[in-house]
Amino acid sequence: MKKIILAxxxxxxxxxxxxxxxxxxxxIIPADETVPEGLSPTEAVKELAFRKAKAVAGQVxxxxxxxxxxxxIYRDEFLGKPSGTSDAVETLQKLSGNDxxxxxxxxxxxxxxxxxxxxxxxxxxxxxxxxGREIYAYVKSGEPLDKAGSYGIQGLGAVLVEYIEGCYxxxxxxxxxxxxxxxxxFGIQVPG
Numbered sequence: 001m002k003k004i005i006l007a008x009x010x011x012x013x014x015x016x017x018x019x020x021x022x023x024x025x026x027x028i029i030p031a032d033e034t035v036p037e038g039l040s041p042t043e044a045v046k047e048l049a050f051r052k053a054k055a056v057a058g059q060v061x062x063x064x065x066x067x068x069x070x071x072x073i074y075r076d077e078f079l080g081k082p083s084g085t086s087d088a089v090e091t092l093q094k095l096s097g098n099d100x101x102x103x104x105x106x107x108x109x110x111x112x113x114x115x116x117x118x119x120x121x122x123x124x125x126x127x128x129x130x131x132g133r134e135i136y137a138y139v140k141s142g143e144p145l146d147k148a149g150s151y152g153i154q155g156l157g158a159v160l161v162e163y164i165e166g167c168y169x170x171x172x173x174x175x176x177x178x179x180x181x182x183x184x185x186f187g188i189q190v191p192g
Contacts, residue, residue: 002062002063002064002110002186002187002188003025003062003063003064004017004022004023004024004025004063004064004065004066004183004188005024005025005026005027005056005060005063005064005065005066006024006025006026006027006065006066007026007027007028007029007052007053007055007056007065007066007067007068008026008028008052008066008067008068009026009028010068010173012152012154012172012173012174013068013173013174014026016169016172016173016174016176017066017174019176020176020180020190020191021190021191022183022188022190022191024066027056027059027060027065028056029052029055029056029058029059030055031048031051031052031054031055032051033048033051033069035048035078041071041073041078041101041103042103042105042120042122044071044105045069045070045071045103045104045105045120046069046105046106046107046118046119046120047105048067048069048105049067049068049069049105049106049107049118050067050107050109050116050118051067052067052068052069052107053065053066053067053107053108053109053116054067054107054109056111057109057111060111061111062111062112063110063111063112064108064109064110064111064183064186064188065107065108065109065110065111066106066107066108066179067106067107067109068104068105068106068107068173068174069104069105069106070102070103070104070105070148070170070173071102071103071104071105071148072100072101072102072148072149073100073101073102073103074094074095074098074100074101074149075100079091079094079095079100079148079149079150080148081145081146081147081148081150082144082145082150084145085139085140085145087150088139088144088145088150089135089136089139091144091149091150092130092135092138092139092144092150092151092160093130093135095127095149095150095151095160096127096128096129096130096135097127097128097129097130098126098127099124099125099126099127100124100125100127100149101122101123101124101125102122102123102125102149102170102171103120103121103122103123104120104121104170104173104174104175105118105119105120106118106119106120106174106175106178106179106182107119108179108182108183108185108186110186115186117182117185117186119178119179119182121166121167121170121175121178122166122170123164123165123166123167123168123170123171124164124165124166125153125161125164125171126161126162126163126164126165127160127161127162128160128161128162130160134160138151138156138157138160141156143155143156143157144157152172153168153171153172154172
C-alpha cells in the first residue's frame, strides 16, 4: 500500500482515519492559512486544504498526502476557534436555536506524480435552544476552546445538537465516505 500522510495536527482527524483502518503518518508543515478574498467558503476551505497538502508534499519523499480544513459558517460569518471563554459564550449564544453550516474541504495529493483532487462536504447542523446556564457550563468544561464554532459534536457538544442534515463525520473534521472514494481514485482501497 502507498504511504499515506495526514497533513494535520487535529486529533479528531487522526482518530477518524484510525476508525476506518487507514494506516498513516502525520507530518505538519506550516502553511499560509490566510483566507483568500473573493472565494466562497467552500472554495476557501478547499484552497486551504490544498496549501496544507502542498506544504507537506514539498518536504516528503513520495506518498499520498491528505490536507483538510473545516469552517463553521453562521449567516455568512466564519466562526473560527474562540479567542477565549467570552468569545465561546458569544458564539454559542448565536448558534442556540439556529442552524449553521460546517464545510470541510480536503485535498488528496500524490507527491510523486503531482496528481491532486480537491473536494468538500457541507453539513447543516441544527442546535437546540440553549439556556445561559447550559452555555456557561459547557464553556467551563473547556471543550469548546480549541474548536471552530466553539463546540465538538463528538464530545460533550453532542447534547447541544438537535439534528444534522448531511455527514456526521464531516462535522467532526473529515467526511469519511467522500475521502474513501477519492482515495480509491489514488489506488488506495479503504478496508470495509
